[in-house]
Amino acid sequence: MGNHSMFSEFILLGLSSNPQIQALLFVLFLVIYLLTLIGNMVMLLMIRADSNLHTPMYFFLGQLSFLDLCHSSVTVPKMLENLLSRSKTIFVEECLAQSFFVFATGGTEACLLAVMACDRYVAIRSPLLYSQVMSNQLCIRLVWGSWGLAFVDALINILLAVNLDFCKDKTIPHFSCELSSLFPLSCSDTSNNFALLLCSSVLHFFGTFVFIFFSYIRIVSTIMSISSTSGRSKAFSTCSSHLTIVILFYSSGFLSYLLPNSGSSMEMIFPLQYSVVTPMLNPLIYSLQNKEVRAAMRRILRK
Template sequence: MENQTVITEFILLGLSRDPHLQVIFFFLFLVIFLVTLLGNSAIMLVTRTVTSLQNPMFFFLSHLAFVDICYSSVTVPRMLENIIGKQKTISLEGCIAQIFFIFQVSCAEVFILAAMAYDRYAAICDPLHYTTIMKKEICRYLVSGAWAMGFLCSLVNALPLLNLHFCKNNIMDNYSCELPSVLALSCTQTLTNYIVLLITALVFGFSPFLLTLISYVHIISTILKIRSAEGRRKAFSTCSSHLIVVGLFYIAAFIRYVKPNSKSLIYLDKVVSIQYSIITPMLNPIIYSLKNKDIKNALAKKFGKFLK
């Protein structure tokens, strides 16, 4: 170790080395980033200012929109800078910071999604006690707990990286710093880091997923017991958009962090990372706008006056 150069920065190869493709990628992801900011900001605006949307479901939705803005902001601006810049590097400290915030917002998101599933469970399975179960104070505690869990998850995964040494390869075939990619470049033993990652994936990833799954088992069971077809359709429409969002996020994150880290699958890693960290934050407000009539009507009333 003493005779080897200590690496203090990484080279991010990005998505492609072709200059023409880089121009296309720059404008494509710039548009996606702007749509993400505008779409989620619009969701936050209407859910906090429209009187008819002042209920727990839309309270959680506004926080989900804020998380999506944070998620996209952690990776996309840096990626755009690397695409057009000559220096395609990121410092070791910057890389660890990016990993920290990726874990922070992704963990907060899964717990907020679990809280939204519990909210739908209370609304559909126990409607008579819904207002008692989902009080404002309880909703605030759930959101605060989601951010606290995110902070704890990011802390236990990012802090151990400070003890690693990087001395051989500093080339990362990705557009952002992700924990599996960084661990693969370490010169020191990383078994502890992988164990911590596995434990946090089970505690902070699987447990909210299990809560979401249990909630929807009860929700679907209750919906199927409704005699009227119209009643079943209305009940299912209130949670269909949430189910789509949960599916998009969990499937992509599961593929990225559970599958083996292999050079032969590097393009799959990039596609999956783009899907859950860039595409999904953009799609979430679109999905809720198309699938939820209340959101659609609130957006039309709020922004329709500007289009006249």
């Protein structure tokens, strides 16, 4: 990279240039990051410790908690460091690596949410055959497939971006490195990079969203065919947590990428939501909305 670029570092402008506001933001995001670590680790330990949660649904929830730990840890530590630092620099290679892991973990979460929607459909459509259809081997393959597909997609994009020359500007108006924010800084032709990133986003993120959307159409139609009111209520309750997380993840992601760039600091609200806030909220949402998780937590606390 040093032979191709006029500089070896980028400057992440972050959320504010005011030192007092930076100090407040540091405390705020440090608390959020610690809550993210504690909440998701507790969820992982609870699912592992309680035998009543050894089902495909909670296996996927454990994978989601692990993924939230990874996704949050890619961006938040560097953001906290820059909030206390005057230079706010990041090496070009480090920035590309962060872009890769942001893309890979975000893509994996999109795939995993689609897998969880399929799991909920099978559980509601065929409850008696649920454990046979969603076998341990199939669950493991689906998780590995989600990770593999997202990492291959991210690797293809980042390998094309590695050959770019960066000489126009070294400031990134963001708190983290993402591929879409790096392309305007390059003096190379980035048309192929933009085209590849657009295709990846459409196929990977929009494709999983469409899959989840039609899965929930089938889920709702199946629930409405249940004769008893209590049965319908129970079926809806098993999907409410997952649906809440889907809405949080995709609404912030789509708004972040679809809104036009105006240079306003308000544009960073949506990236902050899906990369910092949502990983903290996911275990809380499942704890509050899921009776089995609350019961498992009470059993562990009694022990």
